[in-house]
Amino acid sequence: MSQGQNDLVDDSPSSGDHKKFQFTIVDSEVTEVFEFKNGELKQKPIDGESEYYIVDVDSGEIERTEENAFGREITRYADTDGDKFYSRISERWESNDPSEQGAHFKFEDELKYSPSDADDDIAVRGGEDSHGGKGEDSFVIREASHLRIADFHQDENDEIVFDTGFGLTSKDEIEKYVKEIRQEGDDFVVDFGPGISITLVGVHAGQISWDDVSVLS
Ligand SMILES: [Ca+2]
Ligand SMILES: [Ca+2]
Numbered sequence: 001m002s003q004g005q006n007d008l009v010d011d012s013p014s015s016g017d018h019k020k021f022q023f024t025i026v027d028s029e030v031t032e033v034f035e036f037k038n039g040e041l042k043q044k045p046i047d048g049e050s051e052y053y054i055v056d057v058d059s060g061e062i063e064r065t066e067e068n069a070f071g072r073e074i075t076r077y078a079d080t081d082g083d084k085f086y087s088r089i090s091e092r093w094e095s096n097d098p099s100e101q102g103a104h105f106k107f108e109d110e111l112k113y114s115p116s117d118a119d120d121d122i123a124v125r126g127g128e129d130s131h132g133g134k135g136e137d138s139f140v141i142r143e144a145s146h147l148r149i150a151d152f153h154q155d156e157n158d159e160i161v162f163d164t165g166f167g168l169t170s171k172d173e174i175e176k177y178v179k180e181i182r183q184e185g186d187d188f189v190v191d192f193g194p195g196i197s198i199t200l201v202g203v204h205a206g207q208i209s210w211d212d213v214s215v216l217s
């Protein structure tokens with residue numbers, strides 16, 4: 001319930017791995033939301049019209065639902081180590097009408113924010129290094145931002161899935177938006193212009209191709 005800032009500076013090497021959030025919870029209601037960014041807690045306004053939070057009293061997890069004209073985006077947060085910082089653990093998109101063509105996201109299974117040895121569907125979001133772990137993982141991109149995939153492995157049949165919600169239908173369309181593809185040290189960077197890029201950490205030319213990409217929307 002407190003938002004003390006001074007005792008919460010985390011300089012552990014993993015601190016950049018997940019976006020961190022805090023919630024003020026009063027009588028099992030989330031009343032305030034904060035994001036921990038650049039060493040500071042910044043309050044995020046809650047849009048009372050389209051956005052609501054539910055506290056799962058049993059698990060302590062928090063579920064955020066954001067409604068738009070086409071459906072709802074449901075994000076779950078957990079504080080597994082009890083340090084009052086929550087990370088996103090999963091997200092899910094529910095369409096109002098999945099048969100409607102071109103309307104927002106297509107992928108409706110749960111996307112996870114942490115890896116396993118199994119085949120995972122992984123959310124790729126700004127401010128997170130996405131990890132799939134071993135197995136055939138799908139990294140699902142829904143956001144135009146600086147995105148980082150930390151363990152893309154072509155030899156595990158990992159795949160990059162564009163589900164942008166912009167109604168894109170082909171790799172050709174994605175390719176048209178690419179401004180530059182370059183190697184930065186050990187990382188493979190696909191640059192889409194200011195503020196938008198995908199970095200594949202530890203990937204070199206020849207370890208990724210358009211065959212590893214699919215486009216849902
Ligand atoms: Ca925590
Ligand atoms: Ca995996």
Ligand SMILES: [Ca+2]
Pocket residue numbers: 132133134135136137151153156158
């Ligand atoms: Ca993998």
